[in-house]
Amino acid sequence: MLGLPKGSLEESTKNLFAKAGWKITTSSRSYKPAIDDPELDGRFVRAQEVSRYVEHGFFDCGLTGFDWIQENNSDVVEVCDLIYSRASVQKSRWVLCVPEASSIKSAQDLEGKRVATELVNTVKRYFAEKKVNALVEFSWGATEVKVPDLVDAIVDITETGSSLRANKLRIVDTLLYTNTKLIANKASWANPAKRKKIETIALLLTGALEAETKVGLKMNAPKASLDAIIKAVPSLRNPTISPLSSTEWVALETIIDESVVREIIPALKRLGAEGIVEYPLNKVVY
Numbered sequence: 001m002l003g004l005p006k007g008s009l010e011e012s013t014k015n016l017f018a019k020a021g022w023k024i025t026t027s028s029r030s031y032k033p034a035i036d037d038p039e040l041d042g043r044f045v046r047a048q049e050v051s052r053y054v055e056h057g058f059f060d061c062g063l064t065g066f067d068w069i070q071e072n073n074s075d076v077v078e079v080c081d082l083i084y085s086r087a088s089v090q091k092s093r094w095v096l097c098v099p100e101a102s103s104i105k106s107a108q109d110l111e112g113k114r115v116a117t118e119l120v121n122t123v124k125r126y127f128a129e130k131k132v133n134a135l136v137e138f139s140w141g142a143t144e145v146k147v148p149d150l151v152d153a154i155v156d157i158t159e160t161g162s163s164l165r166a167n168k169l170r171i172v173d174t175l176l177y178t179n180t181k182l183i184a185n186k187a188s189w190a191n192p193a194k195r196k197k198i199e200t201i202a203l204l205l206t207g208a209l210e211a212e213t214k215v216g217l218k219m220n221a222p223k224a225s226l227d228a229i230i231k232a233v234p235s236l237r238n239p240t241i242s243p244l245s246s247t248e249w250v251a252l253e254t255i256i257d258e259s260v261v262r263e264i265i266p267a268l269k270r271l272g273a274e275g276i277v278e279y280p281l282n283k284v285v286y
Helices: 010-018 047-056 065-071 120-130 162-166 187-191 191-212 224-232 258-270
Strands: 003-005 042-047 059-063 078-082 092-099 115-116 135-138 153-158 169-178 179-184 214-222 240-244 249-257 274-280
Touching: 003 010, 003 115, 010 153, 010 224, 042 078, 047 059, 047 065, 047 240, 059 065, 059 187, 065 092, 065 120, 065 169, 065 240, 078 187, 078 191, 092 258, 120 135, 120 169, 135 169, 153 162, 169 187, 179 191, 179 214, 214 224, 224 249, 249 258, 258 274
Parallel strands: 003 042, 003 059, 115 135, 115 153
Antiparallel strands: 059 179, 078 179, 092 153, 092 169, 214 249, 214 274, 240 249
16 A cells, blocks of 8 residues: 655656556546556555554555654654655755845844744754754745744745745745655554565656656767767766677677766767767656
């Protein structure tokens, strides 16, 4: 039984599973998806709740943020990191923010003041560690618009900081870095058959994420330029080289970061490579 995050991560999670080899389909109002794997069943629930249901055993495994594992103080197995979101492939962070014009410069300046957040337990622990008596209240959303009229500060999640800047907020401190994790129930992890399936899911999801920033590259290369071409191609390991019918040429294939392809292809052409083909990847498994 698989716990999947409902809401902002829903579509990106379904897309990730599709690249990993599982088709997950839902109707517009359904929380029970169809998964093309007879060994898997699942439910979409809010990411805030997934770790609790995994800990209590309703889900054998699930995807949720490290922030909600910490917030719920859930006793689960953290199987692997899956750094993705609806907008980027970088970690998000929970930050303490105040209006740009505020005189507050540190957490200590919030003594006796009001702070709004969705991450109440984590924020209370943060202020307790700093020995600051701040009133932390739960925010039901649109947290960034509550300062300065309703509260003195907020703790909110950000990826790029653009929303904070748009609302004229200044970051005072970072409380927590977070990303999606695949987690497992401890009893399920101890079950050999379930653990094998969870490890398979982890392997293929990780491979699908690795493939998002890489492409395959293959070409025909003259043997006379082979050493120079190999030096020009930053492969994962040594590129694959195969003979062709012509003894003066070889076929070369490798996997590289997509971001460098635009620089490498012209260089390969100048070195005599021909039939250069770039192709997308679904999974890269190390």
